[in-house]
Amino acid sequence: MSALLAINKPVGPTSHDVLQTLRRITGEKRIGHAGTLDPLASGVLVVGIGRDATKQLDEAVQKEKEYLATITLGETSTTDDAEGLITKYQSPITNHQLPITKQPTKKEVAVVLKEFIGSIKQVPPPYSAVKIRGQEAYKRARRGEKLNMPPRDVDIFSIELISYDYPTLVL
Structure with a gap:
């Protein structure tokens, strides 16, 4: 077969x-x-x-891939995903360049998203399926191992803001 x-x-x-x-x-x-x-x-x-x-x-x-993601702005969890416990909720949001003292507008979010387009170094979260010494990182992280996740080269060709209703955006 x-x-x-x-x-x-x-x-x-x-x-x-x-x-x-x-x-x-x-x-x-x-x-x-x-x-x-x-x-x-x-x-x-x-x-x-x-x-x-x-x-x-x-x-x-090696082929290009397309993803659909739902993101909640301002939330941090123990696993960097929806499965973990929310450890922090930050509002107003501060991005890496400017403090935002109000809910960001759709236009402001779109401007920040454009900064991710291109070749970037991405550090995968410890709670991911990336293999570390032959085992998925999330399994090691759940056992309490401290992981040093090496950055990976990622090419982002486009990002489309599909919907935005603060604090949730869909890409």
Whole structure:
């Protein structure tokens, strides 16, 4: 059997969980995926089944990707995501350049978002699926390990502000 599949992974299971399910269904041992989705992420997981298909996964990883994100301005959590406990709620918001003494307007948010377009160094949060010495960072972080997450080169080609209703924005 050889196939490339686009699996719509829901929130909850890990990418590895999806592969295990496919192994049980197909009986195929050689199954891999192109990129990892965090358990809290839903979206397309590209899966290769069989030798020929898994060889093509490196090419799929290099392709441009599109994300949909919902962000709550001013909140900080223990895990840097919606799963953690809110440890801080800051209002008014202060960005890295100017203190904002009122709720930012849609136009002000759009101006700040443009600063992220281009090649940037991104430090993944410790509670992410990025592997550190062969294990997902979130597993190590949940055990209380202090992680030094190295920055990664990320290219952001565009950011679209889909909706904004303070303090929530959708990109």
